[in-house]
Amino acid sequence: MFDIRRRLVAEALGTAVLVTTVVGSGIMGDRLSDDTAISLLGNTIPTGAILVVLITILGPLSGAHFNPVVTLVFALRREITASGSIGYVFAQIGGGVLGTWIAHLMFDLPVLQLSETVRSGMSQWTAEAVATFGLVFTILAGVRFRGDAVPWLVGLYITAAYWFTSSTSFANPAVAIARSLTNTFSGIRPIDVPGFAAAEVVGALLALALTGWLLADQSLPSKIQINPKGAE
Amino acid sequence: MFDIRRRLVAEALGTAVLVTTVVGSGIMGDRLSDDTAISLLGNTIPTGAILVVLITILGPLSGAHFNPVVTLVFALRREITASGSIGYVFAQIGGGVLGTWIAHLMFDLPVLQLSETVRSGMSQWTAEAVATFGLVFTILAGVRFRGDAVPWLVGLYITAAYWFTSSTSFANPAVAIARSLTNTFSGIRPIDVPGFAAAEVVGALLALALTGWLLADQSLPSKIQINPKGAE
Amino acid sequence: MFDIRRRLVAEALGTAVLVTTVVGSGIMGDRLSDDTAISLLGNTIPTGAILVVLITILGPLSGAHFNPVVTLVFALRREITASGSIGYVFAQIGGGVLGTWIAHLMFDLPVLQLSETVRSGMSQWTAEAVATFGLVFTILAGVRFRGDAVPWLVGLYITAAYWFTSSTSFANPAVAIARSLTNTFSGIRPIDVPGFAAAEVVGALLALALTGWLLADQSLPSKIQINPKGAE
Amino acid sequence: MFDIRRRLVAEALGTAVLVTTVVGSGIMGDRLSDDTAISLLGNTIPTGAILVVLITILGPLSGAHFNPVVTLVFALRREITASGSIGYVFAQIGGGVLGTWIAHLMFDLPVLQLSETVRSGMSQWTAEAVATFGLVFTILAGVRFRGDAVPWLVGLYITAAYWFTSSTSFANPAVAIARSLTNTFSGIRPIDVPGFAAAEVVGALLALALTGWLLADQSLPSKIQINPKGAE
Numbered sequence: 040m041f042d043i044r045r046r047l048v049a050e051a052l053g054t055a056v057l058v059t060t061v062v063g064s065g066i067m068g069d070r071l072s073d074d075t076a077i078s079l080l081g082n083t084i085p086t087g088a089i090l091v092v093l094i095t096i097l098g099p100l101s102g103a104h105f106n107p108v109v110t111l112v113f114a115l116r117r118e119i120t121a122s123g124s125i126g127y128v129f130a131q132i133g134g135g136v137l138g139t140w141i142a143h144l145m146f147d148l149p150v151l152q153l154s155e156t157v158r159s160g161m162s163q164w165t166a167e168a169v170a171t172f173g174l175v176f177t178i179l180a181g182v183r184f185r186g187d188a189v190p191w192l193v194g195l196y197i198t199a200a201y202w203f204t205s206s207t208s209f210a211n212p213a214v215a216i217a218r219s220l221t222n223t224f225s226g227i228r229p230i231d232v233p234g235f236a237a238a239e240v241v242g243a244l245l246a247l248a249l250t251g252w253l254l255a256d257q258s259l260p261s262k263i264q265i266n267p268k269g270a271e
Numbered sequence: 272m273f274d275i276r277r278r279l280v281a282e283a284l285g286t287a288v289l290v291t292t293v294v295g296s297g298i299m300g301d302r303l304s305d306d307t308a309i310s311l312l313g314n315t316i317p318t319g320a321i322l323v324v325l326i327t328i329l330g331p332l333s334g335a336h337f338n339p340v341v342t343l344v345f346a347l348r349r350e351i352t353a354s355g356s357i358g359y360v361f362a363q364i365g366g367g368v369l370g371t372w373i374a375h376l377m378f379d380l381p382v383l384q385l386s387e388t389v390r391s392g393m394s395q396w397t398a399e400a401v402a403t404f405g406l407v408f409t410i411l412a413g414v415r416f417r418g419d420a421v422p423w424l425v426g427l428y429i430t431a432a433y434w435f436t437s438s439t440s441f442a443n444p445a446v447a448i449a450r451s452l453t454n455t456f457s458g459i460r461p462i463d464v465p466g467f468a469a470a471e472v473v474g475a476l477l478a479l480a481l482t483g484w485l486l487a488d489q490s491l492p493s494k495i496q497i498n499p500k501g502a503e
Numbered sequence: 504m505f506d507i508r509r510r511l512v513a514e515a516l517g518t519a520v521l522v523t524t525v526v527g528s529g530i531m532g533d534r535l536s537d538d539t540a541i542s543l544l545g546n547t548i549p550t551g552a553i554l555v556v557l558i559t560i561l562g563p564l565s566g567a568h569f570n571p572v573v574t575l576v577f578a579l580r581r582e583i584t585a586s587g588s589i590g591y592v593f594a595q596i597g598g599g600v601l602g603t604w605i606a607h608l609m610f611d612l613p614v615l616q617l618s619e620t621v622r623s624g625m626s627q628w629t630a631e632a633v634a635t636f637g638l639v640f641t642i643l644a645g646v647r648f649r650g651d652a653v654p655w656l657v658g659l660y661i662t663a664a665y666w667f668t669s670s671t672s673f674a675n676p677a678v679a680i681a682r683s684l685t686n687t688f689s690g691i692r693p694i695d696v697p698g699f700a701a702a703e704v705v706g707a708l709l710a711l712a713l714t715g716w717l718l719a720d721q722s723l724p725s726k727i728q729i730n731p732k733g734a735e
Numbered sequence: 736m737f738d739i740r741r742r743l744v745a746e747a748l749g750t751a752v753l754v755t756t757v758v759g760s761g762i763m764g765d766r767l768s769d770d771t772a773i774s775l776l777g778n779t780i781p782t783g784a785i786l787v788v789l790i791t792i793l794g795p796l797s798g799a800h801f802n803p804v805v806t807l808v809f810a811l812r813r814e815i816t817a818s819g820s821i822g823y824v825f826a827q828i829g830g831g832v833l834g835t836w837i838a839h840l841m842f843d844l845p846v847l848q849l850s851e852t853v854r855s856g857m858s859q860w861t862a863e864a865v866a867t868f869g870l871v872f873t874i875l876a877g878v879r880f881r882g883d884a885v886p887w888l889v890g891l892y893i894t895a896a897y898w899f900t901s902s903t904s905f906a907n908p909a910v911a912i913a914r915s916l917t918n919t920f921s922g923i924r925p926i927d928v929p930g931f932a933a934a935e936v937v938g939a940l941l942a943l944a945l946t947g948w949l950l951a952d953q954s955l956p957s958k959i960q961i962n963p964k965g966a967e
Contacts, residue, residue, distance in 0.1 A: 045949055048949060049949070056869060059865070059899055060895050060898075060899040062899075063898065063899030063900060063901075064895070064898035064899045067772075067775075067898045067899070067901070068772055068898065071770070071771040071772035071775060072770050072771065072772035072773070073770070074303070074304050074305070074306065074309060074770065074772075075303040075304065076299075076300055076303035076304035076306075076309045076310065076313050077304070077309060077770060077772045077773060077776070078772065079299075079303060079313070080309070080312065080313060080316075080776065081772050081775070081776060081898055082898075083316070084316075084776075084779070084780075084894065084895075084898070085894060085895035085896075085897070085898040085899055086895075087320070088783070088891040088892070088894040088895040089891070089892070089895040089899075091887070091888075091891050092873055092888050092891050092892050092895070095877070095880070095881055095884055095888060096872075096873060096876035096877055096880060096881075096888065097876070098880075099880045100949070100950075141861075141865060142899065144858065144861050145858055145861050145862040145865060145899075145900055145901045145902075146858065146901045147856075147858035147901065160379075162376065162377055162378065162379035165373075165376050165377050166377040169291070169373060169377060173288060176328075177324055177328060180328035180329070181327070181328055184327070184328060184330075184331045185327055185328075188327055191323070192323075192324050192327060192328065194891075195320040195321070195323050195324050195426075196320070196321070196324050198316065198317060198320040199292050199296070199316075199317035199318075199320040199321040199324070200317075201317070202292075202295065202296035202299045202300065202313055202314075202316070202317040203291055203292040203294075203295030203296045203299070203317055203321075203374065203377075204295065204377055205295075205299070205377045205378045205379065206377075253277055253280060253281070253332070254332075306535070306536050306537070306538065306541060307535040307536065308531075308532055308535035308536030308538075308541045308542065308545050309536070309541060311531075311535060311545070312541070312544065312545060312548075315548070316548075319552070392611075394608065394609055394610065394611035397608050397609050398609040401523070401605060401609060405520060408560075409556055409560060412560035412561070413559070413560055416559070416560060416562075416563045417559055417560070420559055423555070424555075424556050424559060424560065427552040427553070427555050427556050427658075428552070428553070428556050430548065430549060430552040431524050431528070431548075431549035431550075431552040431553040431556070432549075433549070434524075434527065434528035434531045434532065434545055434546075434548070434549040435523055435524040435526075435527030435528045435531070435549055435553075435606065435609075436527065436609055437527075437531070437609045437610045437611065438609075485509055485512060485513070485564070486564075538767070538768050538769070538770065538773060539767040539768065540763075540764055540767035540768030540770075540773045540774065540777050541768070541773060543763075543767060543777070544773070544776065544777060544780075547780070548780075551784070624843075626840065626841055626842065626843035629837075629840050629841050630841040633755070633837060633841060637752060640792075641788055641792060644792035644793070645791070645792055648791070648792060648794075648795045649791055649792070652791055655787070656787075656788050656791060656792065659784040659785070659787050659788050659890075660784070660785070660788050662780065662781060662784040663756050663760070663780075663781035663782075663784040663785040663788070664781075665781070666756075666759065666760035666763045666764065666777055666778075666780070666781040667755055667756040667758075667759030667760045667763070667781055667785075667838065667841075668759060668841055669759075669763070669841045669842045669843065670841075717741055717744060717745070717796070718796075
C-alpha cells in the first residue's frame with residue numbers, strides 16, 4: 040500500500056491527465072475538421088487510450104478512481120474510508136480543473152473560461168444515468184472476474200459510450216466540473232453540471248444495487264469461461 | 272456456476288447494451304456527419320469495443336451468447352439444455368428490444384418505431400451467411416484454442432465484418448429483430464428480418480460442421496504456437 | 504499437430520477470409536466516402552482486426568502463414584518441408600482467389616474481373632520491399648521473444664504499414680494475385696503482380712538475413728524486459 | 736543480454752521504422768484527404784500501432800528506448816552506462832534520419848529536404864514538456880508495475896498525446912531532428928528543433944523527479960489491484 044499523500048497525488052494527477060486529454064483532443068479535433076463526427080472520433084480515441092494507460096499505471100497507487108461516483112461506490116462497499124473518500128473527491132476535482140487549464144495553456148487559449156454549451160433535459164440526463172450505470176457495472180464486474188483487465192474494460196467502455204449516448208458520456212462529476220471551465224468542444228455550462236452529477240449518481244447506485252444481487256454469493260470462477268468444456 | 276435467473280438477466284442485459292450501442296452510435300454517427308463511411312466508422316468502433324467489454328464481464332455469468340444462433344450452436348453441441356436455450360433466446364430478444372428503446376429515449380426520439388430500410392436480396396443474404404459463418408467459426412475455434420481471448424476475437428471480428436460484408440454483418444437474429452424497431456441508421460425493415468435470420472442460421476450451421484471436422488480428434492496444443500521452436 | 508489436410512484447409516480458409524476482408528472493406532469504404540483517406544481507414548482497421556483473429560484461431564492448426572513469402576522463410580529455416588511448403592502456397596493462392604470472388608458475390612459485382620489499377624515503378628517496389636522486410640522481421644522477432652503476441656504484432660504492423668508505405672503494403676504475393684482479380688479499390692493490374700512479388704521476396708530475404716545475425720546465439724530472455732530491475 | 740553492437744543496431748532500426756511510420760503516414764494522410772483531422776488520424780493510428788510492435792520485438796534486445804530523453808533518464812537512474820548512452824543517442828539520431836529518407840524514397844520525393852513548418856512559441860514548448868512528462872512517467876510507472884504492458888502503454892499514450900497536445904507530441908529529440916529533414920505533413924523547421932528538445936528534457940526530468948518520490952520505497956504490489964478484495 041502507498042500512503043495517503045501519494046494516493047491523493049495519484050488521483051489528482053490521473054484526473055488532470057484525463058481531463059487534459061478530453062479537453063485538449065476536443066480542441067484539436069474541432070480546429071482541424073468541419074465534420075463533427077470526425078472531431079468526436081478525434082476526441083474518443085485519445086480518451087479511451089489514455090484511460091487504459093492511467094488506470095494501469097496509477098491503479099496500483101490509488102485504485103485509479105479519478106471519479107467521485109466511483110469513489111462513492113467503493114465507500115458504500117466499505118472498501119475506502121469516509122475520510123479517505125472525501126480526500127479523493129477533492130483531489131479529483133482539483134486535478135480535473137488543473138487539467139482543463141493545462142489544455143488551455145497548450146492551445147494558447149485564455150486559461151480562465153466558462154462554458155456556454157447547453158447540455159440539459161430529460162434525454163441528456165437519461166443518457167448520463169445509462170452511461171454511468173454501464174461504467175460502474177463494468178468496473179464492479181471487471182474487478183470481480185478479471186481484475187487485470189479493468190484498464191482495458193474501462194477504456195473500451197468509454198470509447199463506446201462516447202457514441203451510444205446522446206450526452207457523449209461524461210459519467211463523472213469531477214470531469215463535468217472541469218469541463219464547465221472550458222468554452223470549447225467538450226464544455227458544459229456550469230449551470231448544467233448539477234443535473235449531470237445527479238443523473239450520474241443515480242446510474243451508479245443502480246449499478247451497485249444490480250451487481251449486489253447479480254454477482255453475489257456464488258462460486259467464483261477464477262477465469263472467464265465462455266464454454267467450460269472448450270476452455271479445457 | 273450462476274443460477275438460471277442470473278444467467279437470463281445477464282443475457283438480457285448484455286444484448287440490451289449491445290443493441291443500445293449499435294443503434295445509439297448509429298444515430299450519433301448519422302447525425303454528426305454527411306459522410307456515410309465516417310458514420311459507419313462511428314458505428315463500428317463502439318460496437319467492437321462494447322463486445323470486448325460485455326463478453327469479458329458477462330461471460331462468467333451466462334457464457335455471453337447474446338445471440339440466438341450462438342445459443343443454437345451450443346445447444347447442438349449439448350453444452351446448454353433445450354429448455355435453457357429457449358430461455359436464453361427469449362432473454363436475448365427481450366433485452367435487444369429494450370436496448371433499442373433505451374437508445375431512442377437517450378436521443379429524444381419516439382420510442383416505438385418500425386424501420387423502413389430495405390435489406391434484402393441474394394447478395395445481402397450471402398453476406399449474412401458469410402458473416403455468421405465467420406462469427407461462429409471464430410467463437411468455436413477461439414474457445415478451443417484460446418478461451419481467454421474470445422472477448423477480443425469477437426470484438427475484432429465484428430469490427431472487420433461491419434466493413435467486409437455488404438450487409439454490415441448483423442449476424443444475430445435477436446439484434447436483427449431489435450434493429451427492425453428503429454427507423455434510424457442501423458435499422459432493417461421487419462419484413463426483411465426472416466431472410467436475414469435464415470441466412471444467419473445457414474452460416475452458423477456451416478461453421479459448426481466445418482469446425483466439427485477441422486478441429487476434431489487431434490492432440491490439443493495448450494497455447495498458440497506459430498513456430499514450435501521459437502516459442503521455446 | 505494437425506494433419507496436412509487440415510493444415511492446408513486452414514491456410515486456404517485464412518487467406519480467403521483475409522482477402523475477403525481486404526477487398527470487401529475496400530469496396531465498402533470506396534462506396535461510402537468521397538475522401539480517399541477515410542476509405543483507406545475503412546480498409547485498414549478491418550484488415551488489422553481480422554489478422555489478429557485469423558492468426559489466433561488458425562495459428563494452432565497451420566501456423567497461420569497465409570503468405571507465400573512467410574512460408575518461404577520458414578522453409579529456408581527448415582521449419583516446414585519443401586513439399587509441405589508447396590502445398591501451403593497453392594492453398595494460399597487458391598484461398599485468396601476464392602476470397603476475392605466471395606467479396607464480389609456479397610457486393611453484387613461480377614465475380615470475374617481483372618484490375619486496371621497501375622501499381623508499378625521503383626518507389627512502389629521499394630515500398631513493397633520495406634513493407635515485407637518489416638512484416639517478416641516482426642514475425643521472426645515476435646516468434647523469438649513473444650510467441651503468444653504474434654497475432655497482435657502482425658495485425659498492428661499491417662495497420663501501420665498500410666499508411667507508411669506508398670503501396671499500402673501488400674507484402675504478400677498470394678494476396679497480390681487475388682487482388683489482381685478485382686477492379687475495385689484494392690486492386691492491382693495482373694501485369695504489376697510479378698514486380699510486387701519480386702520486391703516482397705527481396706524484403707523477406709533481407710529480414711531473414713538480418714534476424715539470423717541480430718537474434719542469434721545469445722541467451723534468450725523468456726519475457727520482454729524493458730528494464731530488468733523494474734520488472735522485478 | 737545482447738552485445739552492444741546488436742543493441743545499437745536495434746536502437747537504430749527501431750528509431751528508423753518509427754520515423755518512417757511518422758513521416759510516411761503523414762505524407763499518405765495529407766495526400767489522400769483535405770480534412771486535416773483525418774490526416775492526423777491517419778498519422779496517429781499507425782504511429783501508435785508501430786510503437787507497440789517495435790517495443791515488443793526490440794525491447795528484449797536494447798530496451799527499445801528509440802529516444803534520447805528516455806536514454807537520458809535511464810542513464811540518470813544508472814541503468815545504462817554513460818558510454819552506452821552516448822552510443823544509443825547516436826544510433827537513434829542516425830536511424831531516425833535514415834527513416835525519413837526511406838519514407839521519401841517510398842513516396843517518390845526528393846530524399847534531401849529541410850522542413851519549413853514553424854513549430855515554436857511558449858504554447859508549443861509547454862505542449863512538448865507536458866507530452867514528454869507524460870511519456871516518461873508512463874514508462875517509469877509502467878516498468879515499475881507492469882513491465883510486460885509497456886509496449887501497449889507507450890503506443891496508447893502517444894495515440895492520445897498526438898491529439899491532446901497542440902504540438903502533436905514529438906516528445907523525442909531524435910525524432911524531431913529526423914522530422915526537420917522532411918518538408919511534409921510531419922515536419923518541423925530545423926531552427927525550431929532546439930526549443931522542442933529543451934522542452935522535452937525539462938518534461939522528462941520533471942517526470943523522473945516526481946516518480947522518484949511517488950513510486951519510492953514502498954511495498955510493491957506484483958500486479959495491478961484496482962480493488963484488493965475483488966481481485967480476490
